Amino acid sequence: MSSFSIFIVEDDRFYGQYLKQYLSSNPDYDIKLFLTGKEFMGELHKKPDLVTLDYDLPDINGAVILKKIRQTSPDTKVIIVSGQKDISTALDLLKDGANDYIVKEQDSRSRLWNVILRIRENQVLKSQVEQLQEEVGRKYDFEKAIIGNSQAIKTIYALIERASKTNINVSITGATGTGKEMVAKAIHYNSPRRKKPFVAVNMSAIPKELLESELFGYEKGAFTGADTRKIGRFEVASEGTLFLDEIGDMDIALQAKLLRVIQERELVRIGGKETIPLDLRLIVATHRDLKEEVALGNFRQDLYFRLLGLPIHLPPLRERNNDIMILAKHFAEMFCKENKMPLVSFSSEASEKLLRYSYPGNIRELKAIIDLAVVMSNGKVLLTEDIIYSQTAQPNDFLNSGEMTLAQYDRMIIRSYLDKYQDNVALVAKKLDIGKSTLYRLKQNDEI
């Protein structure tokens, strides 16, 4: 453990030396003794880890010194060591921020020792938590969490960076498996709120009748079965981020209550009377077209505009052809490392097969395909036969990608050929039997 600084403030020189000598038996403790409050205050700027403070100093009252410590060095722990047994004095000092109160009695030195040990252990735990939080933050460094090299992904990086710098609401849209929660986490863990909670609620996973109590919490006795108070997800996410996934599935009655919470920045638990202020950042996600849902009367327009904030759309994987092999290689590497297997590579035929597929399940499906391919492979190179698609989907099945216009189909075909032949316009024009100038024009206008 690193050095731990302790300041002893004690006007009884004998007792002060006694404590100092005793605590010095731990080589990790760096101890200084002060015989007056004034002397100590002159050194408080050094922000010791811990202060043992005699309440009855002749020059300055212990309560005044405690207050000064709290203002100047809020992280410093304070243990009051006093001859007074008065419980109300002890309670007042604990309320004012003292960490413990020890009466000068026969066993006080061993009690002090144990209290300091406990404080140090908590400090170590706190430091470990901070370290883990930093690691989680690094994990969600968005260029590491969201893999890709396509223009679409680069646009998303830029939007995540903007979103993480402010408290603006974020609405993330995209088909299932495109990484909406990953984006939400990347925003949170790169924002000033990263050390506060990230609370995710999947609106479609919770039964409608339970969703309100899950979000708002309830007081004891609010309804049959409410045996204790429950804190809702809004409160749990306090000072952090609340991620509402599949917001498009929210019941219209509950939408009205959500709107009120967002507008007023406060809530009342079910069965409660107390208004609870809220400070949180809201990110929502849906695979639905909310504008269409508003037109159909399934989603409130006023809520839609409140939630819109900074919109981020995640394209389906088939529109990120550049990224398919990057992701595939990343997933293969991850799987091999997690399962302590030798790393694998992809044959050119296996790569082509992967590039031709439409991925209705998007990134999640690609990961499942790659994990299975690594398991099924007999060697260090993944072959065509190792790439197994689910029975419901067909490779190169544009019709399964959802209905599109002819122009959209054309662009999709051209894009996939350009990706396959590394943007070789002449070659692609020849393969598709179209003019090179047509391809150049489409590229210049950002149509492909």
Add this chain to the structure above:
Amino acid sequence: MTSKPEKLFDLQELRTIAAGDKGFFSEMIRLFISQNEAALLDIRTQVAKNEFSLIKGILHKMKPSIMVMGVNSATEIIKQVEQLELPAMKEPGFAELLKQLETILQEVNDQLRKM
């Protein structure tokens, strides 16, 4: 069967804390003697001025070091005084308690000087 007379003081706690540091041990003995003498002088002064409320504070301050040095008889007297209200401190019984305390502490100091 006769019981052993209680020791006037017990240096075991101080020896434990000193952990073989003779310099520290001697310094603490010296400090204890000088703090006691100063406190007893202070008590006599306050008695002469009839400032009985201040005497409690002086005794309260002396108690921790007296406990460390294992002067149990003195600790008991101080605990008795701590229970007294101001009017009782003007009674002859209180003066007697103070006299006993002074006698004990002076004897302790004398024995410590001889060590």
